[in-house]
Amino acid sequence: MPDQNEKFDELHNRLKAHQQEHVLRFWDEISDSQRKQLATQIEEVDLVQLDALIAGQDAEQDFAAMAKAAAPPPSVNAEGSGANWTVAEARQRGEQAIRDGQVGAVIVAGGQGTRLGFPQPKGMFPIGPVSNRTLFQFFADRLIAIQQAYSVKIPLFVMTSEATDDETHAYFKEHDYLGLSPNDVVIFKQGTMPAVDAETGKLLLAEKDSLALSPDGHGGTVAALQRSGCLQEAKDRGVRQLAYIQVDNPLAHLCDPTLLGHHLMAESEMTTQVIRKRYATERVGNVVSIDGQVQIIEYSDLPDSAAEATDQEGQLRLWAGNIAVHIIDVDFLQRASDSSDALPFHRARKKVPYLDAAGLVHDPAQPNATKFERFIFDLLPQAKNAFVAEVLPCQGFAPVKNAEGAATDTASLARQAISELHQSWIESSGGVVDSGVQVEINPLFAINPEELSGKISPKMQVQTDRYFDTLSRL
Ligand code: UTP
Numbered sequence: 237m238p239d240q241n242e243k244f245d246e247l248h249n250r251l252k253a254h255q256q257e258h259v260l261r262f263w264d265e266i267s268d269s270q271r272k273q274l275a276t277q278i279e280e281v282d283l284v285q286l287d288a289l290i291a292g293q294d295a296e297q298d299f300a301a302m303a304k305a306a307a308p309p310p311s312v313n314a315e316g317s318g319a320n321w322t323v324a325e326a327r328q329r330g331e332q333a334i335r336d337g338q339v340g341a342v343i344v345a346g347g348q349g350t351r352l353g354f355p356q357p358k359g360m361f362p363i364g365p366v367s368n369r370t371l372f373q374f375f376a377d378r379l380i381a382i383q384q385a386y387s388v389k390i391p392l393f394v395m396t397s398e399a400t401d402d403e404t405h406a407y408f409k410e411h412d413y414l415g416l417s418p419n420d421v422v423i424f425k426q427g428t429m430p431a432v433d434a435e436t437g438k439l440l441l442a443e444k445d446s447l448a449l450s451p452d453g454h455g456g457t458v459a460a461l462q463r464s465g466c467l468q469e470a471k472d473r474g475v476r477q478l479a480y481i482q483v484d485n486p487l488a489h490l491c492d493p494t495l496l497g498h499h500l501m502a503e504s505e506m507t508t509q510v511i512r513k514r515y516a517t518e519r520v521g522n523v524v525s526i527d528g529q530v531q532i533i534e535y536s537d538l539p540d541s542a543a544e545a546t547d548q549e550g551q552l553r554l555w556a557g558n559i560a561v562h563i564i565d566v567d568f569l570q571r572a573s574d575s576s577d578a579l580p581f582h583r584a585r586k587k588v589p590y591l592d593a594a595g596l597v598h599d600p601a602q603p604n605a606t607k608f609e610r611f612i613f614d615l616l617p618q619a620k621n622a623f624v625a626e627v628l629p630c631q632g633f634a635p636v637k638n639a640e641g642a643a644t645d646t647a648s649l650a651r652q653a654i655s656e657l658h659q660s661w662i663e664s665s666g667g668v669v670d671s672g673v674q675v676e677i678n679p680l681f682a683i684n685p686e687e688l689s690g691k692i693s694p695k696m697q698v699q700t701d702r703y704f705d706t707l708s709r710l
Contacts (some may be wrong), residue, residue: 240271243275244263248260258438258439258593259274259441259447262441265444271445273445274447280428281447289581290437297537299533299537303539303541306533307526307553309523309556310525310530310621310623310624311556311626313512313626314628319501323494326498326501327494327497328497329497329500329501330492330495330498333477333500334386334388335386336474338475338476339390339475339476339478339479340390340391340473340478341390341392341393341481341490342392342395342478342479342481343393343394343490344426344612345357345359346395346396346456347397347483347484348397348399349484351639352484352636352638352639352647353639356403357396357399357403357407358636359372359394359400359483361636361647363636363650363651364651364654365652365675366674366701367678367705371483371636372394372404373414375481375488375490376392376414376415376416378490378679380416380680382683389417389420391420391421391422391469392420392421392422393422393461393466393470395425396425397426397456398449399451401423422469424461426459427459428452429451429608429609431449433590433604434603434604440590441590441591443591448605451609452608453581453611454609454611454612455579455611455613456610458573458578459573462573467569467570467573470566477496477565478563478564478569479491479492480560481561482560485633485635486634486650487633487634487650487653487657495507495627496563499563505564505619505620506565506615507562507624508523508558508616508622509561509562509625510557510558510627511557511559511629513552513554516544518557519535519644520557521533521558522554523557523616530616532558542554559635561627562613564615564619572618578615579610579615582608582609583607583608584608585606586606586607587604590605630653655675655676658676661682661685661688662696666696667692667694667695667696667697668696669698673698674701675704676702676703677704678706681704
């Protein structure tokens with residue numbers, strides 16, 4: 237074991253070669269264990285890669301040229317047209333894959349949720365409009381319902397980050413794995429990336445003994461699944477497809493048989509569920525096809541003229557908006573995770589609190605730092621036969637992103653969307669929900685309107701807020 241001076245020299249030499257030695261400036265003021273923590277963090281930074289990212293040597297994309305070349309992606313729309321198979325065939329195929337134990341679930345829940353301003357991991361946010369169930373519980377209930385319906389075990393891989401890991405573990409333990417079997421739940425942690433000063437490119441310190449680190453983006457899933465052994469575990473269990481969702485969309489169709497079926501029928505290595513954009517500049521990534529490759533152009537990168545272009549029927553030409561629900565082939569994921577640069581890094585200017593040279597903490601009011609993140613959807617261009625399946629926003633998209641008061645993507649809007657969707661299920665069975673009344677259906681009671689129709693009376697009238705759960709008697 238090198239002594240503390242040797243360790244300092246070793247780190248100092250390494251950092252100096254990249255003009256980052258300032259992060260050792262408080263070395264003499266911190267304890268041995270603090271030094272150990274800082275040393276570990278520094279050793280985990282790929283300084284050569286960081287130099288390239290700071291210098292912007294990774295390829296900048298010409299979005300105007302991309303937008304010009306962009307065409308709608310190969311897709312099936314919500315009613316089932318556009319594919320060479322029917323929705324019923326897709327559903328059957330997907331159901332068979334689930335029954336055969338070929339499907340695993342991935343929920344990514346490592347984000348810091350800064351916009352929502354909730355002090356705990358977002359997965360612990362109460363979202364049930366009547367039940368107050370958390371986002372994690374929402375998906376656990378759905379997964380239990382699917383496991384029961386198909387008499388199968390579906391392994392669940394939950395990705396956390398340094399920011400959410402401890403609390404997520406504790407939450408699952410304290411709540412008996414939310415009704416799931418602990419053997420079927422694996423919580424794994426994504427990697428981190430350091431933030432740098434946006435002007436100087438210097439690493440920022442969060443504390444005297446800590447770099448300013450943040451999760452490496454949802455694209456970190458690829459490396460983290462591999463590093464944690466989850467990918468191997470999935471393969472060992474016979475899982476061939478992973479159903480990926482993000483924890484902050486309570487309407488996400490986790491392990492949806494029809495979506496899985498479309499993916500399998502298309503022989504796709506990665507399938508993405510999308511919504512038809514409601515207006516040209518809606519803030520969702522645009523799923524497009526460029527020279528036969530499916531890829532995403534972020535709304536912020538798509539020139540308005542391309543966003544607004546319409547087809548012969550007057551519909552938006554680039555219509556498909558990403559909602560981050562994907563089916564990913566396990567062998568494809570293995571191939572991608574074997575290649576360290578399978579996913580590029582994106583830069584984001586963010587507000588990052590930091591310690592200055594005098595040891596004073598600054599909490600900037602304006603973005604001061606650059607963060608580097610990978611995005612899962614950057615896998616799409618590498619996937620063979622990448623495919624797109626449309627879902628109606630009212631059925632599959634209610635993101636919880638912003639604090640109350642914002643115009644879009646708040647928890648109250650998501651609760652309203654859940655209640656309205658479940659109300660429409662009750663109405664499709666002939667029932668009535670009085671105005672202003674909230675309803676919520678647990679998937680263990682009914683996972684879709686068809687199942688519900690066998691369970692409620694067509695004359696049902698719901699007059700007060702009502703949660704249909706496993707104990708409901710009608
Ligand atoms: P967002 O990009 O919306 O980030 O993540 P966020 O952390 O939830 O919220 P803000 O931007 O700080 O306000 C979309 C989904 O991807 C997950 C999040 O947990 C969320 O489910 N995510 C994001 C990760 O798992 N890791 C990351 O590094 C980033």
